[in-house]
Amino acid sequence: MPAIVTPFARVGAIDLTAHGHNVATLASSGIRGFVIGGSTGEGPYLEAGERSKLAAAARDAAPDSFVMVGLFAESLRGAVTMSAEAADGGADAVLALTPTTLVRHRPDLVERFFADLGKRSSLPVFLYSVPRVTAFEIPADAAIRLGSHEGIAGMKDSGGHPGRVSHIARAAGEGFAVYCGASAAIALSMAGGAQGAITASANYAPRLVIEVVELSKKSVASAANAQERLRALAGAVERHGVAGVKYAAARTGLVTGPPRRPLVTPGAKARREIDRALTEAALV
Numbered sequence: 621m622p623a624i625v626t627p628f629a630r631v632g633a634i635d636l637t638a639h640g641h642n643v644a645t646l647a648s649s650g651i652r653g654f655v656i657g658g659s660t661g662e663g664p665y666l667e668a669g670e671r672s673k674l675a676a677a678a679r680d681a682a683p684d685s686f687v688m689v690g691l692f693a694e695s696l697r698g699a700v701t702m703s704a705e706a707a708d709g710g711a712d713a714v715l716a717l718t719p720t721t722l723v724r725h726r727p728d729l730v731e732r733f734f735a736d737l738g739k740r741s742s743l744p745v746f747l748y749s750v751p752r753v754t755a756f757e758i759p760a761d762a763a764i765r766l767g768s769h770e771g772i773a774g775m776k777d778s779g780g781h782p783g784r785v786s787h788i789a790r791a792a793g794e795g796f797a798v799y800c801g802a803s804a805a806i807a808l809s810m811a812g813g814a815q816g817a818i819t820a821s822a823n824y825a826p827r828l829v830i831e832v833v834e835l836s837k838k839s840v841a842s843a844a845n846a847q848e849r850l851r852a853l854a855g856a857v858e859r860h861g862v863a864g865v866k867y868a869a870a871r872t873g874l875v876t877g878p879p880r881r882p883l884v885t886p887g888a889k890a891r892r893e894i895d896r897a898l899t900e901a902a903l904v
Contacts, residue, residue: 621651621652621653621654621655621686621688621799621816621817621818621822622646622651622654622655622660622818622819622820622822622823622826622829623655623658623659623660623661623690623801623818623819623820623822623823624642624643624646624654624655624656624658624660624661624678624823625642625660625661625662625823625862625865625866625869625874625876626639626656626657626661626662626666626674627639627642627874627875627876627877628877628878628879628880629877630877630878632880634670634673634674635875635877636673636674636677638874638875638876638877639674639677639678639681640677640678640680640681641681641874641875642869642874642875642876643677643678643681643682643685644681644682645873645874646822646823646826646874647681647682647685649826649827649830650826650827650830651685651822651826651830652684652685652686653685653686653687653688654678654682654685654686654687654688655688655689655690655715655776655818656671656674656675656678656687656688656689656690656711657670657671657674657689657690657692658690658715658748658818659690659717659750659753659778659820659862660820660823660862660865661674661690662862662879662880662883663690663691663692663717664692665880665883666692668705669705671689671690671702671705671706671709672705672706672708672709673709674689674709675687675689675706675709675710675711676709676710679709679710679711686712686713687709687710687711687712687713688711688712688713688714688715688746689702689705689706689709689711689713689714689715690714690715690716690717690748691703691706691714691715691716691717692717693716693717693719694719694720694721694722695719696733696736696737696740699716699719699733699737699741700737700740700741702714703716703737703740703741703742703743703745704742706743707742707743711743712743712744713743713744713745713746713773714741714743714744714745714746715746715748715776715818716734716737716745716746716747716748717748717750717753717754718730718733718747718748718749718750718754718756718758719733720754720755720756724754724755724756727758727759727762730756730758730762731758731759731762731765731766734747734766734769734772735766735769735772737771738766738769738770738771738772739769739770739771740771741771744771744772744773744774745771745772745773746772746773746774746775746776746797746799747763747766747772747774747775747776748775748776748778749763749775749776749777749778749779750776750778750779750801751778751779752778752779753778757779758775758777760784760787760788760791763775763777763788763792764788764791764792767788767791767792767793767795767796768792768796772796773795773796773797774796774797774798774799774815775788775796775797775798775799776799776801776818777798777799777800777801778801778802779801779802780802780804780805781805782800782805782808782809782811782812783812785798785800785805785809785812785813785814786808786809786811786812786813786814787812789812789813789814789815790812790813797815797816798813798814798815799814799815799816799817799818800814800816800817800818800819801817801818801819802819803817803819803820803821803829803850803851803854803858804847804850804851804854804855806819806829806832806833806836806843806847806850807832807835807836807840807843807844807847808840810833810836810837810843811836811839811840816833817829817832817833819854820854820857820858820862820865821850821853821854821857821858821865823865823868823869823872823874824857824865824868824869824871824872824874824898824903825850825853825854825872825901825903828846828849828850828853828901829850831843831846832846832847832850849901852897852900852901853897853898853900853901853903856893856894856896856897857894857897857898860886860890860893860894861883862879862883863879863883863884863885863886864886864890864894866878866879866885867885867886867890867891867894868894868897868898871894871895871898871903871904872898872903872904
């Protein structure tokens, strides 16, 4: 699933027409699920009501697709409110980022946050661990324990460590779907029991990401060439952050618009680097 970008108009409002186009375009590439308002979708910058509109537009553009909505809340109350908003938009599940501002030093409270959210959310909850962004990684033993809790359906792990993904997937067992969130680690994570991948790279290289996932089901060796191509491409694009992903997505057929401040559009040097990587990958 792509952690799909959120298109904004120049005035800063969400461009729902562009969003529908993007969902339909990716669906035509073989994508069958979308994460709306995740990190790459500038989830921390979304405002009240926008998650519902994005989810509904995605549902209209690709009716048979799985729709997951990102939650970026520092309190349980805020997360429950965002989850209800996602449900109103017709989402199938939510992806909840770890709260960290006041509890980064209290993994027990983070675990309790997810356990409580699982009980109170009307939609299945997926844990979201992305230490590069939050400076906090959900402990593996906590993720495994949460796998047996009411309402907890799985996890996106963006730490980039296939061994950790494998350990969590195998220990949590069936009914807890673990997704790899790092483009460079898909093949090894799939071999270790990951359900699939949720990546920014699926915005601008959907067919390549699908190829890595499908070949990984056979063997790591089968996926090696495609995985290396994806690693090199994603590394060149995503070193420029969300704005770099939006630029690459625009160059490969999506309508993205500018990011919301404080993010800014990549400069000329960054654009040249991304263009070169896309050309080498035969995507433009």
